[in-house]
Amino acid sequence: MRALVVDDSRAIRLLLRRMLTELNHTVVEASDGKEALALLRGGERPDVALVDWNMPEMDGVALIRAVRCDPALSAVRLMVVTTEMEVGRVAEALEAGAQDYILKPLTIENLKIKLAGVGA
Numbered sequence: 001m002r003a004l005v006v007d008d009s010r011a012i013r014l015l016l017r018r019m020l021t022e023l024n025h026t027v028v029e030a031s032d033g034k035e036a037l038a039l040l041r042g043g044e045r046p047d048v049a050l051v052d053w054n055m056p057e058m059d060g061v062a063l064i065r066a067v068r069c070d071p072a073l074s075a076v077r078l079m080v081v082t083t084e085m086e087v088g089r090v091a092e093a094l095e096a097g098a099q100d101y102i103l104k105p106l107t108i109e110n111l112k113i114k115l116a117g118v119g120a
Contacts, residue, residue, distance in 0.1 A: 001024075001025045001026070001048065001115070002025065002027075002045070002046045002047050003027050003028070003050060004029070004030065004046035004048070004050070005017060005020070005028070005049075005050050006030045006033060006035075006036040006050065006052060006055070006063065007031070007050075007055065008031050008052065008054075008055040009052070010031075012052065012081075012106075013031070015106060016050060016081075016111075017029065019106065022108060023108070023111070023112055031055075032055040032056055032057040032058055033059060033062055034057040034058040036051070036058075036063055037063060037067070040070075040073050040076065041073075045076070047077060047118060048076070048078075048079055048118045049077070049078050049079065050081050050102070051063055051078060051079065051080055051081060052080075053080060053081070053082050053093070060080055060081075060093065061093055064078050064093060064096040065096045065097065067097065068096065077118050078100075079100045080098045082101055082102075082103060083103070083104045100114055100117065
């Protein structure tokens, strides 16, 4: 499986890359929603995009809405990565078009469970 990790934190991108690689996934990274959208519109087609909520330039929900407005990107599965304190905001992301979410702090066990629904 191919995964796009979208997070402005280099440390979180590295952590997710390490976990996803351990789960035998290929990883592409973007540091914000704007960069991720450019990758997607440029032909990058991940099976899943793990999208942070709070990022500069374009936040996670804005990215989700932009992806869902583009029919060429309809197959991309979108998963919001969020902290437990933001759980109440998850509904907004799901309404915008995310299919799932994963809570921080991230663990490989939780990531594996969430990705199983993607066909991992």
